[in-house]
Amino acid sequence: QVQLQESGPGLVKPSQTLSLTCTVSGGSIGSGSYHWSWIRQPAGKGLEWIGRIFTTENTNYNPSLKSRVTMSVDTSKNQFSLKVSSVTAADTAVYYCARGDTTMSYYYMDVWGKGTTVTVSS
């Protein structure tokens, strides 16, 4: 059974870069036609999709964050990563990684990590 686990600093200073890694276990990140997403959720608020990456390294980013977001994948480590530059307090949130799949052309996110809290504060 595939599991995802986010890791990274829980505290980031304003204007710095937030860096998170998602480790995939129980399966190969390169198997199948999956894609790998990041989603975030400020405390008490709704979900915001940040973007996704394929193992071909093709990416799609939310236009609202595109200028500050970079995603990468390391198939040898079974990991994918997120970087958000020039962070502000508005980037404080729980960050989730998720596996995306496709059935009958419908995209969805079917396996999620437990989430990691990132606080932006000096």
Next chain:
Amino acid sequence: DIQMTQSPSSLSASVGDRVTITCRASQSISSYLNWYQQKPGKAPKLLIYGASNLQSGVPSRFSGSGSGTDFTLTISSLQPEDFATYYCQQSYSTPTWTFGQGTKVESK
């Protein structure tokens, strides 16, 4: 961007009740609509994909319907473990997948 609007924002219901949650898209998204359940402190869980397809392992009391701009999630007989927040999400418009604001189902 495609905006997703859920109604109601919250509702109170009792075990055994039939519960219906609505999601409306700002433009047609065909059937590219997913539903997720989230419990406090937990990650979202996929319930329905493609508007009406039940994800493997999800109880059959959950069902989804709709196409175009109007969608519905129905819980036929609410169970104690179903008290949670439910989100719709459109996957029609890449690269901007968007979620609804959520509907919290609380105990009456």
